[in-house]
Amino acid sequence: MSYIAAVARTERGFSSSTLASPGGSNPLLVALISGGAALAAGYLLFSPSSQPKHSASAAEPTSSATNDDGGPVTASHPAYNFDAAIKELQSFLPEDRLSFEESERETHGHSSWSYHPSHPHAAVVYPIDVSEVVRIVKIAGKHKVPLVPYAGGTSLEAHYSAPDPHSDRRKSISVDFNLMDKILRYSEEDGDITVQPGVRWEGLNEELKNRGSKYFFPIDPGPSAAIGGMVASGCSGTNAVRYGTMKGDYILNLTVVLPSGEVITTRSRARKSSAGPDLTKLFLGSEGTLGLVVAATLRLAPIPPCTSVGVSAFPSASDACSAARDLLAHGIGVQCVELLDDVMLAAVNKANAADTRAIKHVEQPSLFIRFAASSDAAMRADSQLAARILEKHGGSKMQFAMDKDEIERLWHARKVALWSALDYPERKEGEKWRAWTTDVCVPVGQLSELIRRVKDDITQENILSPIVGHIGDGNFHGIILFRDGDQEMFERVERLVHRMVHHAQDLDGTCTGEHGVGIGKKQFLERELGKGTLDLLRMLKRTLDPDSIMNPGKLIDVY
Numbered sequence: 001m002s003y004i005a006a007v008a009r010t011e012r013g014f015s016s017s018t019l020a021s022p023g024g025s026n027p028l029l030v031a032l033i034s035g036g037a038a039l040a041a042g043y044l045l046f047s048p049s050s051q052p053k054h055s056a057s058a059a060e061p062t063s064s065a066t067n068d069d070g071g072p073v074t075a076s077h078p079a080y081n082f083d084a085a086i087k088e089l090q091s092f093l094p095e096d097r098l099s100f101e102e103s104e105r106e107t108h109g110h111s112s113w114s115y116h117p118s119h120p121h122a123a124v125v126y127p128i129d130v131s132e133v134v135r136i137v138k139i140a141g142k143h144k145v146p147l148v149p150y151a152g153g154t155s156l157e158a159h160y161s162a163p164d165p166h167s168d169r170r171k172s173i174s175v176d177f178n179l180m181d182k183i184l185r186y187s188e189e190d191g192d193i194t195v196q197p198g199v200r201w202e203g204l205n206e207e208l209k210n211r212g213s214k215y216f217f218p219i220d221p222g223p224s225a226a227i228g229g230m231v232a233s234g235c236s237g238t239n240a241v242r243y244g245t246m247k248g249d250y251i252l253n254l255t256v257v258l259p260s261g262e263v264i265t266t267r268s269r270a271r272k273s274s275a276g277p278d279l280t281k282l283f284l285g286s287e288g289t290l291g292l293v294v295a296a297t298l299r300l301a302p303i304p305p306c307t308s309v310g311v312s313a314f315p316s317a318s319d320a321c322s323a324a325r326d327l328l329a330h331g332i333g334v335q336c337v338e339l340l341d342d343v344m345l346a347a348v349n350k351a352n353a354a355d356t357r358a359i360k361h362v363e364q365p366s367l368f369i370r371f372a373a374s375s376d377a378a379m380r381a382d383s384q385l386a387a388r389i390l391e392k393h394g395g396s397k398m399q400f401a402m403d404k405d406e407i408e409r410l411w412h413a414r415k416v417a418l419w420s421a422l423d424y425p426e427r428k429e430g431e432k433w434r435a436w437t438t439d440v441c442v443p444v445g446q447l448s449e450l451i452r453r454v455k456d457d458i459t460q461e462n463i464l465s466p467i468v469g470h471i472g473d474g475n476f477h478g479i480i481l482f483r484d485g486d487q488e489m490f491e492r493v494e495r496l497v498h499r500m501v502h503h504a505q506d507l508d509g510t511c512t513g514e515h516g517v518g519i520g521k522k523q524f525l526e527r528e529l530g531k532g533t534l535d536l537l538r539m540l541k542r543t544l545d546p547d548s549i550m551n552p553g554k555l556i557d558v559y
């Protein structure tokens with residue numbers, strides 16, 4: 001099927017009867033908005049009705065009924081009927097789009113990038129349009145079967161795995177959006193585009209380039225991430241220092257299938273709107289717990305006419321942090337400013353040892369900077385000013401590239417950082433090493449203190465952990481390496497991560513700048529947000545999804 005035909009087919013499936021208009025009345029949203037007003041009056045947080053629905057402990061029987069596996073009905077295992085749901089799904093989904101294959105169930109409940117154990121689903125469905133998603137959601141709602149959305153499968157905190165059996169023992173269905181991967185509309189004039197959730201950000205930019213567009217979509221998380229997952233994880237990437245994050249202004253509206261099966265579009269395509277609160281934001285970072293995103297209108301950014309790359313090494317990470325702050329304060333056109341620490345550069349040098357073309361980097365904390373400007377002349381002026389600023393903070397003479405090949409060569413270290421880190425540990429025959437990849441974020445002025453504390457902890461725990469940071473945003477990633485199967489080492493890594501999060505929170509930062517919460521960071525949310533804020537989130541979840549069918553046990557526990 002041609003690309004155009006595929007779009008046309010999808011657009012037919014995307015009829016006005018399935019897409020409610022932004023102003024359409026929605027009882028749940030009315031409840032939410034009036035709930036917000038009551039909250040302002042200081043009522044709801046303390047109202048008995050806002051207390052967790054399940055007051056019994058998760059494993060305590062809530063009635064004498066038994067479940068479909070013969071066990072008692074409990075908060076973590078409410079009455080539900082998986083088999084009845086599957087029977088109804090089989091009535092309209094062809095066999096190749098409703099899978100019980102072990103390998104597929106496993107892939108949708110596991111990530112080789114993540115330290116989390118695998119939690120396979122009981123089935124995987126592949127919808128092709130909005131009307132199918134609505135039917136799937138209504139059936140799941142009727143039988144109280146958990147649905148867990150899946151887009152690119154690159155999230156790192158067990159976001160898309162089956163519910164953790166310790167908190168929810170129901171069998172779940174993974175909803176894979178990879179067949180909903182079409183561009184629905186595009187306007188060069190408006191600089192925006194509406195896409196389905198399975199569209200991958202790299203493919204989208206490739207397609208825009210092929211169409212000769214002067215725009216691109218600037219949010220750049222992990223390779224292969226797709227819009228549905230990017231929206232739901234509230235991600236960002238190296239470009240955030242210039243363009244912001246998914247939670248910024250790059251999502252104009254979302255079309256969402258709510259847990260009730262109702263379809264809403266959060267707002268119009270206008271660049272700005274003060275017509276009430278922006279409910280788009282409700283779904284950004286909601287990790288599939290409030291509804292399934294079936295379309296997103298994205299604002300695009302103009303492709304900068306000129307880009308270049310500069311690299312400079314510093315005596316300490318603290319000097320590199322000060323230099324980055326100063327650079328940004330001068331209003332220089334910086335698109336990315338990344339920190340690779342001494343350990344990371346040692347890993348990169350080791351990985352590139354056999355490559356004669358590769359640059360051998362000084363093994364000191366270094367800034368990798370991508371500049372963007374409207375002309376070569378502006379670029380040169382910016383880079384000269386940047387070089388002076390970097391040297392003022394103890395940086396080495398900036399290596400600089402404007403030519404496409406040279407840019408790639410200089411940026412290569414940043415590109416291969418993660419893979420190089422994974423290969424870095426010396427290993428004995430047959431030994432396997434894995435990484436616990438985690439991120440935290442603090443106000444930019446606190447970053448050097450955070451890195452100092454984390455480096456001390458790394459030394460104290462005697463762990464190998466290269467650091468790479470989106471330093472311009474105060475965000476960094478620890479790629480913390482451990483020997484597979486070495487429980488004692490794993491516990492040291494776990495301690496290190498916990499302390500890293502606490503340091504970030506103590507510095508008025510966050511347990512995650514861009515990777516999200518999933519299962520892994522849930523335990524840190526109350527310390528960061530406070531009980532009142534989490535209670536509000538629980539109230540929203542229970543209002544929209546009273547039977548907790550949408551990705552239960554991720555982001556927050558509702559009981």
Ligand SMILES: Cc1cc2nc3c(=O)[nH]c(=O)nc-3n(C[C@H](O)[C@H](O)[C@H](O)COP(=O)(O)OP(=O)(O)OC[C@H]3O[C@@H](n4cnc5c(N)ncnc54)[C@H](O)[C@@H]3O)c2cc1C
Nearest residue numbers: 151152153154155159222226228229232235236288293514
């Ligand atoms: C090598 C590597 C590098 C990375 N670098 C970065 C980085 O620089 N910046 C960054 O922010 N992240 C990074 N990540 C993490 C990851 O790429 C992001 O979290 C990304 O946004 C996840 O998108 P995805 O399509 O893979 O989502 P998935 O992993 O498929 O899902 C993520 C979450 O979204 C939910 N979801 C999926 N589709 C929908 C939908 N249609 N509706 C509602 N909910 C949905 C899922 O249930 C899950 O909770 C990296 C990951 C890897 C492996």
